[in-house]
Amino acid sequence: MEQSIKQVVIVGGGSAGWLTAALIAAEHRSDRPGNLQVTLIESPDVPAIGVGEGTWPSMRDTLRRVGVSETEFFRQCDASFKQGTRFRGWVDGDIGHHYDHPFVLPEGYTEANLVAQWRRQHAQRPFAEVVCFQSTLCDVGLAPKQPQTPEFAAVANYGYHLDAGKFGVFLRQHCIDKLGVRHLLDHMDGVNAADNGDIASLSTRLNGLLEADLFIDCTGMASLLLGQHYGIPLRSEREVLFNDSALAIQVPYPRDDTPIASQTHSVAQKNGWIWDIGLPTRRGVGYVYSSAHTDDEGARSELLAYLRASGAPEELAEPRQLRFAPGYRETLWHRNCVAVGLSSGFIEPLEASALALVEMSATMLAEQMPATRADMVLVAERFNRAFRYRWSRVIDFLKLHYVLSTRDDQRYWREHREPGSIPDRLLEQLRLWRYQPPSRYDFSQIEEMFPSASYQYVLYGMGFEPAHASERGSDRPAVAEQFFRQAADLGARMARALPSNRTLIEHIHEVGLTRI
Ligand SMILES: Cc1cc2nc3c(=O)[nH]c(=O)nc-3n(C[C@H](O)[C@H](O)[C@H](O)COP(=O)(O)OP(=O)(O)OC[C@H]3O[C@@H](n4cnc5c(N)ncnc54)[C@H](O)[C@@H]3O)c2cc1C
Numbered sequence: 001m002e003q004s005i006k007q008v009v010i011v012g013g014g015s016a017g018w019l020t021a022a023l024i025a026a027e028h029r030s031d032r033p034g035n036l037q038v039t040l041i042e043s044p045d046v047p048a049i050g051v052g053e054g055t056w057p058s059m060r061d062t063l064r065r066v067g068v069s070e071t072e073f074f075r076q077c078d079a080s081f082k083q084g085t086r087f088r089g090w091v092d093g094d095i096g097h098h099y100d101h102p103f104v105l106p107e108g109y110t111e112a113n114l115v116a117q118w119r120r121q122h123a124q125r126p127f128a129e130v131v132c133f134q135s136t137l138c139d140v141g142l143a144p145k146q147p148q149t150p151e152f153a154a155v156a157n158y159g160y161h162l163d164a165g166k167f168g169v170f171l172r173q174h175c176i177d178k179l180g181v182r183h184l185l186d187h188m189d190g191v192n193a194a195d196n197g198d199i200a201s202l203s204t205r206l207n208g209l210l211e212a213d214l215f216i217d218c219t220g221m222a223s224l225l226l227g228q229h230y231g232i233p234l235r236s237e238r239e240v241l242f243n244d245s246a247l248a249i250q251v252p253y254p255r256d257d258t259p260i261a262s263q264t265h266s267v268a269q270k271n272g273w274i275w276d277i278g279l280p281t282r283r284g285v286g287y288v289y290s291s292a293h294t295d296d297e298g299a300r301s302e303l304l305a306y307l308r309a310s311g312a313p314e315e316l317a318e319p320r321q322l323r324f325a326p327g328y329r330e331t332l333w334h335r336n337c338v339a340v341g342l343s344s345g346f347i348e349p350l351e352a353s354a355l356a357l358v359e360m361s362a363t364m365l366a367e368q369m370p371a372t373r374a375d376m377v378l379v380a381e382r383f384n385r386a387f388r389y390r391w392s393r394v395i396d397f398l399k400l401h402y403v404l405s406t407r408d409d410q411r412y413w414r415e416h417r418e419p420g421s422i423p424d425r426l427l428e429q430l431r432l433w434r435y436q437p438p439s440r441y442d443f444s445q446i447e448e449m450f451p452s453a454s455y456q457y458v459l460y461g462m463g464f465e466p467a468h469a470s471e472r473g474s475d476r477p478a479v480a481e482q483f484f485r486q487a488a489d490l491g492a493r494m495a496r497a498l499p500s501n502r503t504l505i506e507h508i509h510e511v512g513l514t515r516i
Protein backbone atom coordinates (compact mmCIF):
# COMPACT_ATOMS: atom_id res chain seq x y z
CA MET A 1 0.00 0.00 0.00
CA GLU A 2 2.98 2.32 0.36
CA GLN A 3 3.77 1.91 -3.32
CA SER A 4 4.09 5.40 -4.83
CA ILE A 5 2.04 6.54 -7.79
CA LYS A 6 4.39 7.01 -10.73
CA GLN A 7 2.47 5.80 -13.76
CA VAL A 8 -0.99 6.75 -14.96
CA VAL A 9 -2.64 5.06 -17.92
CA ILE A 10 -5.64 6.72 -19.58
CA VAL A 11 -7.73 4.50 -21.83
CA GLY A 12 -9.59 6.53 -24.45
CA GLY A 13 -8.71 9.41 -26.76
CA GLY A 14 -11.98 11.36 -26.92
CA SER A 15 -12.32 14.84 -25.40
CA ALA A 16 -12.37 13.31 -21.90
CA GLY A 17 -9.16 11.32 -22.38
CA TRP A 18 -7.16 14.17 -23.87
CA LEU A 19 -8.41 16.84 -21.46
CA THR A 20 -7.55 14.54 -18.55
CA ALA A 21 -4.12 13.75 -19.98
CA ALA A 22 -3.41 17.44 -20.57
CA LEU A 23 -4.46 18.60 -17.11
CA ILE A 24 -2.54 15.86 -15.27
CA ALA A 25 0.58 16.10 -17.42
CA ALA A 26 0.68 19.91 -17.16
CA GLU A 27 0.23 19.88 -13.38
CA HIS A 28 2.89 17.21 -12.84
CA ARG A 29 5.35 18.38 -15.52
CA SER A 30 5.30 14.96 -17.09
CA ASP A 31 7.69 16.20 -19.78
CA ARG A 32 10.50 16.06 -17.21
CA PRO A 33 12.27 12.76 -16.45
CA GLY A 34 11.42 11.26 -13.08
CA ASN A 35 8.00 12.93 -12.80
CA LEU A 36 4.60 11.24 -12.98
CA GLN A 37 4.29 9.51 -16.36
CA VAL A 38 1.06 9.74 -18.34
CA THR A 39 0.29 7.25 -21.11
CA LEU A 40 -2.86 7.48 -23.24
CA ILE A 41 -4.03 4.53 -25.30
CA GLU A 42 -6.78 4.96 -27.87
CA SER A 43 -8.19 2.36 -30.18
CA PRO A 44 -7.81 2.87 -33.94
CA ASP A 45 -11.04 0.85 -34.31
CA VAL A 46 -13.39 2.72 -31.95
CA PRO A 47 -14.03 6.32 -32.97
CA ALA A 48 -14.57 9.06 -30.38
CA ILE A 49 -18.20 10.13 -30.14
CA GLY A 50 -17.50 13.34 -32.09
CA VAL A 51 -20.30 15.46 -30.60
CA GLY A 52 -20.17 17.93 -27.71
CA GLU A 53 -19.82 21.36 -29.23
CA GLY A 54 -20.76 23.68 -26.34
CA THR A 55 -18.53 24.49 -23.36
CA TRP A 56 -18.66 26.58 -20.22
CA PRO A 57 -16.39 29.55 -19.44
CA SER A 58 -14.35 27.11 -17.32
CA MET A 59 -12.82 25.84 -20.57
CA ARG A 60 -10.86 29.09 -20.84
CA ASP A 61 -9.16 28.35 -17.59
CA THR A 62 -8.55 24.74 -18.59
CA LEU A 63 -6.93 25.69 -21.90
CA ARG A 64 -4.81 28.36 -20.24
CA ARG A 65 -3.69 25.92 -17.55
CA VAL A 66 -2.50 23.34 -20.05
CA GLY A 67 -0.59 26.01 -21.96
CA VAL A 68 -2.31 26.16 -25.33
CA SER A 69 -2.62 29.33 -27.34
CA GLU A 70 -6.20 30.58 -27.60
CA THR A 71 -5.42 31.84 -31.11
CA GLU A 72 -4.33 28.37 -32.24
CA PHE A 73 -7.36 26.86 -30.54
CA PHE A 74 -9.67 29.13 -32.58
CA ARG A 75 -7.80 28.41 -35.78
CA GLN A 76 -7.62 24.64 -35.43
CA CYS A 77 -10.92 23.78 -33.72
CA ASP A 78 -13.33 25.85 -35.83
CA ALA A 79 -14.17 27.56 -32.52
CA SER A 80 -16.49 30.48 -31.84
CA PHE A 81 -17.54 32.38 -28.72
CA LYS A 82 -20.45 31.24 -26.56
CA GLN A 83 -22.03 33.70 -24.11
CA GLY A 84 -24.81 31.51 -22.72
CA THR A 85 -28.00 29.82 -23.92
CA ARG A 86 -31.21 31.25 -25.35
CA PHE A 87 -34.24 29.02 -24.64
CA ARG A 88 -37.03 29.35 -27.19
CA GLY A 89 -40.50 27.89 -26.79
CA TRP A 90 -39.77 26.39 -23.40
CA VAL A 91 -42.43 28.20 -21.39
CA ASP A 92 -45.64 27.30 -23.23
CA GLY A 93 -44.48 26.09 -26.63
CA ASP A 94 -44.61 29.52 -28.30
CA ILE A 95 -41.35 29.63 -30.31
CA GLY A 96 -41.62 33.43 -30.41
CA HIS A 97 -40.97 33.57 -26.65
CA HIS A 98 -37.45 33.26 -25.33
CA TYR A 99 -35.45 33.69 -22.17
CA ASP A 100 -31.68 33.76 -21.65
CA HIS A 101 -29.28 32.00 -19.34
CA PRO A 102 -26.23 34.24 -19.84
CA PHE A 103 -22.74 33.58 -18.43
CA VAL A 104 -22.48 37.03 -16.80
CA LEU A 105 -23.89 37.44 -13.28
CA PRO A 106 -26.58 40.07 -12.67
CA GLU A 107 -25.13 43.51 -11.87
CA GLY A 108 -24.94 43.99 -8.09
CA TYR A 109 -25.99 40.39 -7.61
CA THR A 110 -25.14 40.10 -3.91
CA GLU A 111 -25.81 43.71 -3.02
CA ALA A 112 -29.52 44.24 -3.61
CA ASN A 113 -32.79 42.36 -3.89
CA LEU A 114 -32.93 42.63 -7.66
CA VAL A 115 -35.74 40.11 -7.98
CA ALA A 116 -38.19 42.08 -5.80
CA GLN A 117 -37.57 45.32 -7.66
CA TRP A 118 -37.67 43.64 -11.08
CA ARG A 119 -41.04 42.09 -10.18
CA ARG A 120 -42.42 45.35 -8.86
CA GLN A 121 -41.37 47.68 -11.65
CA HIS A 122 -40.04 45.78 -14.67
CA ALA A 123 -41.76 42.40 -14.84
CA GLN A 124 -43.03 43.12 -18.37
CA ARG A 125 -39.39 42.89 -19.54
CA PRO A 126 -37.34 39.64 -19.43
CA PHE A 127 -35.43 39.24 -16.15
CA ALA A 128 -32.02 38.63 -17.78
CA GLU A 129 -32.39 41.72 -19.98
CA VAL A 130 -33.05 43.96 -16.97
CA VAL A 131 -30.39 42.66 -14.57
CA CYS A 132 -27.50 41.92 -16.95
CA PHE A 133 -26.00 43.35 -20.14
CA GLN A 134 -25.20 40.12 -21.98
CA SER A 135 -28.57 39.59 -23.71
CA THR A 136 -28.05 42.93 -25.48
CA LEU A 137 -24.76 41.67 -26.94
CA CYS A 138 -26.25 38.34 -27.98
CA ASP A 139 -29.27 39.99 -29.63
CA VAL A 140 -26.97 41.44 -32.28
CA GLY A 141 -24.34 38.68 -32.50
CA LEU A 142 -21.50 40.54 -30.81
CA ALA A 143 -18.22 39.07 -29.58
CA PRO A 144 -17.43 39.09 -25.85
CA LYS A 145 -14.14 40.97 -26.26
CA GLN A 146 -12.19 43.32 -28.49
CA PRO A 147 -9.35 42.46 -30.90
CA GLN A 148 -6.84 43.99 -28.49
CA THR A 149 -8.14 41.99 -25.46
CA PRO A 150 -5.45 39.38 -24.69
CA GLU A 151 -5.96 35.63 -25.00
CA PHE A 152 -8.41 34.16 -22.47
CA ALA A 153 -9.30 37.59 -21.03
CA ALA A 154 -12.92 38.70 -21.40
CA VAL A 155 -14.97 41.87 -21.56
CA ALA A 156 -18.09 39.70 -21.13
CA ASN A 157 -17.73 36.21 -19.68
CA TYR A 158 -17.61 33.52 -22.40
CA GLY A 159 -17.06 29.85 -23.20
CA TYR A 160 -16.79 28.26 -26.64
CA HIS A 161 -18.56 26.45 -29.40
CA LEU A 162 -16.18 24.08 -31.14
CA ASP A 163 -15.82 21.15 -33.53
CA ALA A 164 -15.47 18.15 -31.21
CA GLY A 165 -13.44 16.06 -33.68
CA LYS A 166 -10.95 18.87 -34.33
CA PHE A 167 -10.71 19.61 -30.61
CA GLY A 168 -9.57 16.03 -29.91
CA VAL A 169 -6.87 16.23 -32.59
CA PHE A 170 -5.71 19.64 -31.29
CA LEU A 171 -5.41 18.42 -27.70
CA ARG A 172 -3.67 15.22 -28.77
CA GLN A 173 -0.98 17.14 -30.64
CA HIS A 174 -0.42 19.50 -27.72
CA CYS A 175 -0.22 16.63 -25.20
CA ILE A 176 2.34 14.75 -27.31
CA ASP A 177 4.45 17.73 -28.45
CA LYS A 178 4.45 19.88 -25.32
CA LEU A 179 3.32 17.95 -22.26
CA GLY A 180 5.26 14.69 -22.50
CA VAL A 181 2.21 12.42 -22.77
CA ARG A 182 3.06 9.01 -24.25
CA HIS A 183 0.51 8.08 -26.92
CA LEU A 184 -0.35 4.56 -28.03
CA LEU A 185 -2.67 3.98 -30.96
CA ASP A 186 -3.68 0.49 -29.94
CA HIS A 187 -6.71 -1.52 -28.89
CA MET A 188 -7.05 -2.65 -25.29
CA ASP A 189 -8.48 -6.16 -25.27
CA GLY A 190 -8.22 -7.28 -21.68
CA VAL A 191 -8.00 -6.15 -18.07
CA ASN A 192 -5.75 -8.13 -15.72
CA ALA A 193 -6.47 -8.14 -11.99
CA ALA A 194 -3.86 -8.18 -9.22
CA ASP A 195 -4.34 -10.45 -6.19
CA ASN A 196 -5.75 -7.56 -4.13
CA GLY A 197 -8.42 -6.78 -6.76
CA ASP A 198 -6.68 -3.73 -8.23
CA ILE A 199 -6.06 -3.53 -11.95
CA ALA A 200 -2.50 -4.76 -12.50
CA SER A 201 -2.27 -4.25 -16.24
CA LEU A 202 -4.14 -3.99 -19.53
CA SER A 203 -3.60 -6.34 -22.44
CA THR A 204 -3.17 -4.59 -25.75
CA ARG A 205 -3.01 -5.85 -29.33
CA LEU A 206 0.32 -4.30 -30.29
CA ASN A 207 2.08 -3.21 -27.10
CA GLY A 208 1.72 -6.22 -24.83
CA LEU A 209 0.89 -5.60 -21.18
CA LEU A 210 0.44 -2.03 -20.00
CA GLU A 211 1.11 -1.63 -16.28
CA ALA A 212 0.30 1.43 -14.16
CA ASP A 213 -0.51 2.56 -10.63
CA LEU A 214 -3.71 4.36 -11.61
CA PHE A 215 -5.99 3.60 -14.57
CA ILE A 216 -8.34 6.28 -15.89
CA ASP A 217 -11.34 4.98 -17.80
CA CYS A 218 -12.15 7.37 -20.66
CA THR A 219 -13.57 4.66 -22.93
CA GLY A 220 -16.86 6.49 -23.51
CA MET A 221 -20.26 4.90 -22.93
CA ALA A 222 -18.74 1.39 -23.02
CA SER A 223 -17.04 2.15 -19.67
CA LEU A 224 -14.71 -0.81 -20.17
CA LEU A 225 -12.83 -0.56 -16.87
CA LEU A 226 -15.24 0.83 -14.27
CA GLY A 227 -18.49 -0.43 -15.79
CA GLN A 228 -17.50 -3.69 -17.46
CA HIS A 229 -14.46 -4.91 -15.53
CA TYR A 230 -15.60 -3.81 -12.07
CA GLY A 231 -19.33 -4.02 -12.74
CA ILE A 232 -20.05 -0.64 -11.12
CA PRO A 233 -23.67 0.01 -12.14
CA LEU A 234 -25.10 3.05 -13.83
CA ARG A 235 -27.73 4.76 -11.70
CA SER A 236 -30.54 5.39 -14.15
CA GLU A 237 -32.13 8.86 -14.20
CA ARG A 238 -34.61 7.98 -16.94
CA GLU A 239 -37.56 8.53 -14.59
CA VAL A 240 -36.40 12.13 -14.01
CA LEU A 241 -34.99 13.17 -17.38
CA PHE A 242 -36.56 11.15 -20.18
CA ASN A 243 -34.32 11.97 -23.13
CA ASP A 244 -32.23 9.05 -24.38
CA SER A 245 -31.75 9.70 -28.11
CA ALA A 246 -30.38 12.36 -30.39
CA LEU A 247 -30.16 13.15 -34.08
CA ALA A 248 -27.21 15.38 -34.97
CA ILE A 249 -26.46 17.16 -38.24
CA GLN A 250 -24.02 19.70 -39.63
CA VAL A 251 -25.67 22.51 -41.55
CA PRO A 252 -23.81 24.77 -44.02
CA TYR A 253 -24.37 28.53 -43.88
CA PRO A 254 -26.10 30.08 -46.90
CA ARG A 255 -23.21 32.56 -47.29
CA ASP A 256 -19.62 32.83 -46.04
CA ASP A 257 -20.41 36.02 -44.13
CA THR A 258 -23.55 34.74 -42.35
CA PRO A 259 -23.51 36.09 -38.76
CA ILE A 260 -22.38 33.60 -36.10
CA ALA A 261 -24.77 33.34 -33.14
CA SER A 262 -23.24 34.42 -29.81
CA GLN A 263 -25.11 31.83 -27.76
CA THR A 264 -26.46 28.32 -28.06
CA HIS A 265 -30.10 28.21 -29.07
CA SER A 266 -32.21 25.58 -27.37
CA VAL A 267 -35.59 25.28 -29.05
CA ALA A 268 -38.34 23.21 -27.39
CA GLN A 269 -40.03 20.56 -29.56
CA LYS A 270 -42.91 18.16 -29.03
CA ASN A 271 -40.81 15.46 -27.40
CA GLY A 272 -37.51 17.12 -26.56
CA TRP A 273 -35.51 20.09 -27.74
CA ILE A 274 -33.15 21.13 -30.52
CA TRP A 275 -29.69 22.58 -30.01
CA ASP A 276 -28.47 25.04 -32.63
CA ILE A 277 -24.86 26.13 -32.42
CA GLY A 278 -22.95 28.53 -34.67
CA LEU A 279 -19.36 27.67 -35.61
CA PRO A 280 -17.38 29.84 -38.07
CA THR A 281 -17.85 27.40 -40.98
CA ARG A 282 -21.24 25.78 -40.22
CA ARG A 283 -24.03 25.25 -37.73
CA GLY A 284 -24.19 22.18 -35.52
CA VAL A 285 -27.82 21.20 -34.94
CA GLY A 286 -29.33 18.27 -33.06
CA TYR A 287 -32.64 17.04 -31.70
CA VAL A 288 -32.49 15.43 -28.25
CA TYR A 289 -35.64 13.42 -27.55
CA SER A 290 -37.25 10.65 -25.56
CA SER A 291 -37.72 7.31 -27.34
CA ALA A 292 -40.55 6.54 -24.94
CA HIS A 293 -42.50 9.50 -26.31
CA THR A 294 -41.72 9.54 -30.04
CA ASP A 295 -40.12 7.25 -32.60
CA ASP A 296 -37.01 8.10 -34.60
CA GLU A 297 -39.03 8.90 -37.74
CA GLY A 298 -41.21 11.36 -35.82
CA ALA A 299 -38.12 13.02 -34.38
CA ARG A 300 -36.49 13.18 -37.80
CA SER A 301 -39.56 14.95 -39.29
CA GLU A 302 -39.53 17.49 -36.46
CA LEU A 303 -35.82 18.13 -36.98
CA LEU A 304 -36.23 18.55 -40.75
CA ALA A 305 -39.15 20.95 -40.23
CA TYR A 306 -36.98 23.02 -37.86
CA LEU A 307 -34.09 23.03 -40.34
CA ARG A 308 -36.33 24.17 -43.20
CA ALA A 309 -37.81 26.96 -41.08
CA SER A 310 -34.35 28.10 -39.99
CA GLY A 311 -33.09 28.56 -43.55
CA ALA A 312 -31.05 25.37 -44.00
CA PRO A 313 -30.41 24.25 -47.61
CA GLU A 314 -32.73 21.57 -49.07
CA GLU A 315 -29.89 19.10 -49.66
CA LEU A 316 -28.44 17.91 -46.37
CA ALA A 317 -26.62 14.80 -45.22
CA GLU A 318 -28.62 12.25 -43.22
CA PRO A 319 -28.69 13.15 -39.49
CA ARG A 320 -26.53 10.95 -37.28
CA GLN A 321 -28.37 8.83 -34.72
CA LEU A 322 -27.06 8.67 -31.14
CA ARG A 323 -28.39 6.77 -28.12
CA PHE A 324 -27.59 7.13 -24.46
CA ALA A 325 -28.82 5.78 -21.14
CA PRO A 326 -29.43 8.84 -18.92
CA GLY A 327 -27.61 8.25 -15.65
CA TYR A 328 -24.30 8.20 -13.84
CA ARG A 329 -22.14 5.89 -11.73
CA GLU A 330 -22.40 6.69 -8.02
CA THR A 331 -18.95 5.22 -7.46
CA LEU A 332 -16.72 6.91 -9.96
CA TRP A 333 -13.41 5.89 -8.42
CA HIS A 334 -13.09 2.24 -7.39
CA ARG A 335 -9.78 0.73 -6.24
CA ASN A 336 -7.10 2.06 -8.64
CA CYS A 337 -9.56 2.94 -11.41
CA VAL A 338 -11.44 6.19 -11.96
CA ALA A 339 -13.90 7.05 -14.74
CA VAL A 340 -13.95 10.44 -16.44
CA GLY A 341 -16.30 11.52 -19.24
CA LEU A 342 -19.04 9.39 -20.79
CA SER A 343 -17.70 6.30 -18.99
CA SER A 344 -18.83 7.93 -15.72
CA GLY A 345 -22.30 8.76 -17.05
CA PHE A 346 -24.23 11.08 -19.33
CA ILE A 347 -27.40 13.13 -19.06
CA GLU A 348 -28.87 15.13 -21.94
CA PRO A 349 -26.70 18.11 -22.97
CA LEU A 350 -29.26 20.80 -22.03
CA GLU A 351 -26.74 22.99 -20.20
CA ALA A 352 -23.60 21.53 -21.82
CA SER A 353 -22.38 20.23 -18.48
CA ALA A 354 -20.56 17.07 -19.66
CA LEU A 355 -17.26 18.70 -20.64
CA ALA A 356 -17.42 20.90 -17.53
CA LEU A 357 -17.64 17.75 -15.41
CA VAL A 358 -14.66 16.32 -17.31
CA GLU A 359 -12.68 19.49 -16.57
CA MET A 360 -13.61 19.37 -12.88
CA SER A 361 -12.80 15.65 -12.58
CA ALA A 362 -9.46 15.96 -14.34
CA THR A 363 -8.51 19.07 -12.37
CA MET A 364 -9.28 17.36 -9.07
CA LEU A 365 -7.34 14.29 -10.19
CA ALA A 366 -4.37 16.43 -11.21
CA GLU A 367 -4.36 18.49 -8.02
CA GLN A 368 -5.19 15.66 -5.62
CA MET A 369 -3.15 12.91 -7.27
CA PRO A 370 -2.42 10.54 -4.38
CA ALA A 371 1.25 10.08 -3.53
CA THR A 372 0.84 6.40 -2.62
CA ARG A 373 -1.65 3.58 -3.11
CA ALA A 374 -2.66 3.96 0.55
CA ASP A 375 -3.55 7.65 0.04
CA MET A 376 -5.65 6.68 -2.94
CA VAL A 377 -8.36 5.30 -0.66
CA LEU A 378 -8.91 8.71 0.95
CA VAL A 379 -8.70 10.69 -2.26
CA ALA A 380 -11.11 8.29 -3.99
CA GLU A 381 -13.64 8.70 -1.19
CA ARG A 382 -13.52 12.50 -1.49
CA PHE A 383 -13.71 12.33 -5.25
CA ASN A 384 -16.78 10.10 -5.11
CA ARG A 385 -18.49 12.37 -2.61
CA ALA A 386 -17.75 15.51 -4.63
CA PHE A 387 -18.95 14.09 -7.93
CA ARG A 388 -22.03 12.33 -6.60
CA TYR A 389 -23.08 15.77 -5.33
CA ARG A 390 -22.28 17.42 -8.67
CA TRP A 391 -24.18 14.87 -10.72
CA SER A 392 -27.27 15.35 -8.57
CA ARG A 393 -27.03 19.14 -8.90
CA VAL A 394 -26.83 18.79 -12.70
CA ILE A 395 -29.94 16.61 -12.63
CA ASP A 396 -31.85 19.07 -10.42
CA PHE A 397 -30.92 22.02 -12.59
CA LEU A 398 -31.84 20.35 -15.87
CA LYS A 399 -35.12 19.12 -14.41
CA LEU A 400 -35.97 22.67 -13.31
CA HIS A 401 -36.32 23.69 -16.98
CA TYR A 402 -39.02 21.04 -17.49
CA VAL A 403 -40.80 21.50 -14.17
CA LEU A 404 -41.42 25.18 -14.85
CA SER A 405 -42.78 24.68 -18.34
CA THR A 406 -46.55 25.08 -18.65
CA ARG A 407 -46.56 23.30 -22.00
CA ASP A 408 -49.61 21.07 -22.10
CA ASP A 409 -49.91 19.81 -25.66
CA GLN A 410 -47.83 16.63 -25.26
CA ARG A 411 -47.59 13.77 -22.77
CA TYR A 412 -43.79 14.39 -22.73
CA TRP A 413 -44.18 17.83 -21.18
CA ARG A 414 -47.00 16.91 -18.82
CA GLU A 415 -45.15 13.86 -17.48
CA HIS A 416 -42.06 15.96 -16.80
CA ARG A 417 -44.12 17.89 -14.23
CA GLU A 418 -45.43 14.86 -12.36
CA PRO A 419 -44.27 15.20 -8.75
CA GLY A 420 -43.00 11.59 -8.68
CA SER A 421 -40.48 12.46 -11.38
CA ILE A 422 -39.03 15.48 -9.51
CA PRO A 423 -36.03 14.95 -7.18
CA ASP A 424 -36.88 15.65 -3.50
CA ARG A 425 -34.27 18.32 -3.08
CA LEU A 426 -35.57 20.26 -6.07
CA LEU A 427 -39.15 20.02 -4.73
CA GLU A 428 -37.97 21.40 -1.38
CA GLN A 429 -36.14 24.25 -3.04
CA LEU A 430 -39.08 25.15 -5.22
CA ARG A 431 -41.17 25.40 -2.05
CA LEU A 432 -38.63 27.71 -0.47
CA TRP A 433 -38.23 29.82 -3.58
CA ARG A 434 -41.90 30.76 -3.36
CA TYR A 435 -40.87 33.03 -0.50
CA GLN A 436 -37.26 33.92 -1.27
CA PRO A 437 -35.15 33.94 -4.42
CA PRO A 438 -32.41 31.32 -4.89
CA SER A 439 -29.30 32.46 -3.04
CA ARG A 440 -25.91 31.23 -1.89
CA TYR A 441 -27.64 29.57 1.07
CA ASP A 442 -29.13 27.04 -1.33
CA PHE A 443 -25.73 26.13 -2.82
CA SER A 444 -23.04 26.08 -0.21
CA GLN A 445 -20.26 23.96 -1.74
CA ILE A 446 -17.06 25.68 -2.81
CA GLU A 447 -17.31 24.54 -6.41
CA GLU A 448 -21.01 24.37 -7.22
CA MET A 449 -22.03 23.22 -10.69
CA PHE A 450 -24.48 26.11 -11.13
CA PRO A 451 -24.49 29.28 -9.02
CA SER A 452 -27.76 30.55 -7.55
CA ALA A 453 -27.78 33.23 -10.27
CA SER A 454 -28.26 30.49 -12.88
CA TYR A 455 -31.34 29.30 -10.99
CA GLN A 456 -32.66 32.88 -10.93
CA TYR A 457 -32.18 33.24 -14.69
CA VAL A 458 -34.16 30.06 -15.33
CA LEU A 459 -36.83 30.59 -12.68
CA TYR A 460 -37.72 34.15 -13.59
CA GLY A 461 -37.01 33.64 -17.28
CA MET A 462 -39.68 30.94 -17.25
CA GLY A 463 -42.19 33.05 -15.33
CA PHE A 464 -42.00 31.35 -11.91
CA GLU A 465 -44.51 33.08 -9.63
CA PRO A 466 -43.51 33.39 -5.98
CA ALA A 467 -46.29 33.24 -3.35
CA HIS A 468 -45.42 36.83 -2.60
CA ALA A 469 -42.36 38.83 -3.56
CA SER A 470 -39.78 38.81 -0.82
CA GLU A 471 -39.62 42.27 0.63
CA ARG A 472 -36.22 41.73 2.23
CA GLY A 473 -33.79 44.30 0.93
CA SER A 474 -36.54 45.91 -1.13
CA ASP A 475 -36.67 48.93 1.14
CA ARG A 476 -33.80 50.08 -1.03
CA PRO A 477 -35.39 50.07 -4.48
CA ALA A 478 -33.06 52.86 -5.55
CA VAL A 479 -30.07 50.52 -5.14
CA ALA A 480 -31.59 47.87 -7.39
CA GLU A 481 -32.60 50.55 -9.92
CA GLN A 482 -29.04 51.80 -9.97
CA PHE A 483 -27.82 48.28 -10.88
CA PHE A 484 -30.46 48.00 -13.60
CA ARG A 485 -29.23 51.30 -15.05
CA GLN A 486 -25.66 50.04 -14.80
CA ALA A 487 -26.60 46.90 -16.77
CA ALA A 488 -28.31 49.02 -19.45
CA ASP A 489 -25.39 51.49 -19.67
CA LEU A 490 -22.84 48.70 -19.92
CA GLY A 491 -24.91 47.01 -22.62
CA ALA A 492 -25.13 50.25 -24.65
CA ARG A 493 -21.43 51.05 -24.26
CA MET A 494 -20.30 47.53 -25.11
CA ALA A 495 -22.62 47.37 -28.11
CA ARG A 496 -20.77 50.41 -29.51
CA ALA A 497 -17.30 49.04 -28.76
CA LEU A 498 -17.45 45.31 -29.52
CA PRO A 499 -17.02 43.74 -32.97
CA SER A 500 -19.35 41.06 -34.28
CA ASN A 501 -18.55 37.46 -33.47
CA ARG A 502 -17.52 36.81 -37.07
CA THR A 503 -15.35 39.93 -37.31
CA LEU A 504 -13.40 39.01 -34.19
CA ILE A 505 -12.99 35.38 -35.23
CA GLU A 506 -11.69 36.46 -38.65
CA HIS A 507 -9.25 38.78 -36.88
CA ILE A 508 -8.06 35.86 -34.74
CA HIS A 509 -7.54 33.72 -37.84
CA GLU A 510 -5.66 36.45 -39.71
CA VAL A 511 -3.77 38.34 -36.99
CA GLY A 512 -4.25 36.48 -33.71
CA LEU A 513 -4.78 37.63 -30.12
CA THR A 514 -2.04 38.91 -27.85
CA ARG A 515 -0.60 36.16 -25.66
CA ILE A 516 -0.51 36.79 -21.94
C1 LIG B 1 -25.95 14.09 -28.40
C2 LIG B 1 -24.85 14.58 -27.51
C3 LIG B 1 -24.58 15.94 -27.42
C4 LIG B 1 -23.58 16.42 -26.56
N1 LIG B 1 -23.37 17.76 -26.44
C5 LIG B 1 -22.49 18.21 -25.52
C6 LIG B 1 -22.27 19.59 -25.33
O1 LIG B 1 -22.84 20.44 -26.00
N2 LIG B 1 -21.38 19.97 -24.38
C7 LIG B 1 -20.71 19.07 -23.63
O2 LIG B 1 -19.96 19.47 -22.73
N3 LIG B 1 -20.84 17.76 -23.83
C8 LIG B 1 -21.72 17.31 -24.75
N4 LIG B 1 -21.86 15.97 -24.93
C9 LIG B 1 -20.97 15.05 -24.21
C10 LIG B 1 -19.60 14.99 -24.89
O3 LIG B 1 -19.75 14.54 -26.22
C11 LIG B 1 -18.68 14.03 -24.15
O4 LIG B 1 -18.71 14.30 -22.78
C12 LIG B 1 -17.25 14.19 -24.61
O5 LIG B 1 -17.15 14.09 -25.99
C13 LIG B 1 -16.35 13.17 -23.96
O6 LIG B 1 -16.51 11.90 -24.53
P1 LIG B 1 -15.53 10.75 -24.04
O7 LIG B 1 -14.15 11.17 -24.33
O8 LIG B 1 -15.89 10.39 -22.65
O9 LIG B 1 -15.93 9.49 -24.93
P2 LIG B 1 -15.64 9.17 -26.48
O10 LIG B 1 -15.55 10.39 -27.31
O11 LIG B 1 -16.67 8.15 -26.87
O12 LIG B 1 -14.20 8.48 -26.49
C14 LIG B 1 -14.00 7.14 -26.15
C15 LIG B 1 -12.56 6.76 -26.47
O13 LIG B 1 -12.30 5.46 -25.94
C16 LIG B 1 -11.54 4.75 -26.86
N5 LIG B 1 -11.74 3.30 -26.67
C17 LIG B 1 -12.91 2.63 -26.60
N6 LIG B 1 -12.66 1.31 -26.48
C18 LIG B 1 -11.32 1.15 -26.45
C19 LIG B 1 -10.45 0.04 -26.36
N7 LIG B 1 -10.91 -1.22 -26.26
N8 LIG B 1 -9.11 0.25 -26.38
C20 LIG B 1 -8.61 1.50 -26.48
N9 LIG B 1 -9.38 2.59 -26.57
C21 LIG B 1 -10.72 2.42 -26.57
C22 LIG B 1 -12.03 5.21 -28.22
O14 LIG B 1 -11.05 4.95 -29.23
C23 LIG B 1 -12.21 6.70 -27.95
O15 LIG B 1 -10.98 7.35 -28.17
C24 LIG B 1 -22.82 15.49 -25.82
C25 LIG B 1 -23.06 14.12 -25.95
C26 LIG B 1 -24.06 13.66 -26.77
C27 LIG B 1 -24.32 12.18 -26.86
